Amino acid sequence: MTVLIKAPDDAGAGGRVTPVRRRRRDRVPYLLLLPALVVIGALLLWPLGQVVVMSFAKLGIRELRGDRPWPWVGLDNYTQILGDPFFWTVLRNTVLFAVANVVLTMVFGTLVGLLLNRLGRRMAGFVSGAVMLAWATPALTGAIVWKWLFDDTSGLVTWLLNELPDGLSETLFGRAQWTGYGWFNSPLTFFTVLTLIVVWHSFPFIAVSVLAGLKSVPAELYEAARVDGAGPWRVFWSLTFPLLRPVFGVLVVLSTIWDFKVFTQQFVLAGGTQDRSTFMLAIYSYAEAFSPPPKYGLGSAIAVILTLLLLVVTAVYVRMVLRQEDQ
Structure with missing residues (x-):
């Protein structure tokens, strides 16, 4: 069948x-x-x-609630922003702050990652857990703690500086008495403290990511480099960095995006939006949108410009990655 x-x-x-x-x-x-x-x-x-x-409309509270129709203004919001000299000052502050923080975060995070890779398993686990506490701390909580540390009367930093010998303090900082010193009144000291906060909060992610990348590198390569007489500096630039270049590229892009968008820490340290000399794009957008009288259209236009800048950074990185894959 x-x-x-x-x-x-x-x-x-x-x-x-x-x-x-x-x-x-x-x-x-x-x-x-x-x-x-x-x-x-x-x-x-x-x-x-x-x-x-x-961003293409002139919006107030009534327009946003729907009591009035949205008056479309086309590119007027962008023209007004780009024609304002203060915007370019804010953009300069943002770029300089982001560049400084990306460099410091990457350097410090990489050094900590290299240290963790050389520690034993138990010690590395303990140090990693301690380091990740900074990463796990909410940005608002961390900013409040750091603001207390630099309080001009009862802050820990103020107390430590007051404990220094007057001659040493005068030589190093040009002043012996620190009680009443306004850390957040000058743009230089304000951005210094803000940089400390952002780097402290960001470096654990860099360190753990670098550590994960190092664990994927065969130990035989390092042993061969040591046999050839290569020192730590030579090993890093000739072996570690080329192998972890994709990891470093992703971390640089992520750090750039995070540092361009810093808002919470700056808002807490400045106590609001009164000090325009320390404005960056994120808080500038917030101030234009919500400070009375609210101008939601202008604030949205600034947010769009910030987004476009970050998209350009991301596009440059993606193009670099594609070029490396084609080679």
């Missing part, structure tokens, strides 16, 4: 995959990504689109 078995409609002769079956199989990854894309669209793309729309 002969049994006939019918092949599936999407399978060709000899069991080959037909174009229909191939198309169905190619759709599977997109279907699996669809839920994540929906969530991203709802939580990120939709609000971002609303901000872009608002």
Whole structure:
């Protein structure tokens, strides 16, 4: 007796995959990504689109509540911002602050990561846990603690500086009495303290990421380098850095994005938006949008400009990665 078995409609002769079956199989990854894309669209793309729309309108409280129609002004908000000299001062503050913090965070985080890699398992686990406490601390909590440390009357830093011998304090800092010294009244000291806070809060992520990258490098490569007589500096630049270049690239981009968007720490240290000499783009956008009278259109335009700057940074990094893969 002969049994006939019918092949599936999407399978060709000899069991080959037909174009229909191939198309169905190619759709599977997109279907699996669809839920994540929906969530991203709802939580990120939709609000971002609303901000872009608002940047082309002149909005107050009544317009935002729907009591009045939105008066469209086209590119007037962008023209007003880009034509304001204060915007370029704020942009300069933001760029300089971001560059300084990215460099310090990357250097300090990399050094800590290299240290963790040389420690034993137990000590490395203990130090990593202690370091990650800074990363786990909310930005608001950390800013409040640091503001107390630099309080001009009862702060720990003020007390320590007052305990220094007067001659030493005069030689190093030009003053012997620190009680009443306003750390947040001068842009230089304000940004110094703010840099300490941001670096303290950011370096643990860099350190742990570098440590994870170091664990993926075969130990035989380091042993061969030591046999050849290479010192620590030479080993890092000739072996560690080239192998971890993709990791460092991602960390630099992430650090740049985070440091461009610093808001909470600055808002807490400054006590609001009164000190315009220390403005950066994030708090500048907030001040324009919510300071009376509120100008939500101007604030949205500044936020869009900040987003475009960060997209440019990301695009430059992606292009560098693609060039390295083509080589």
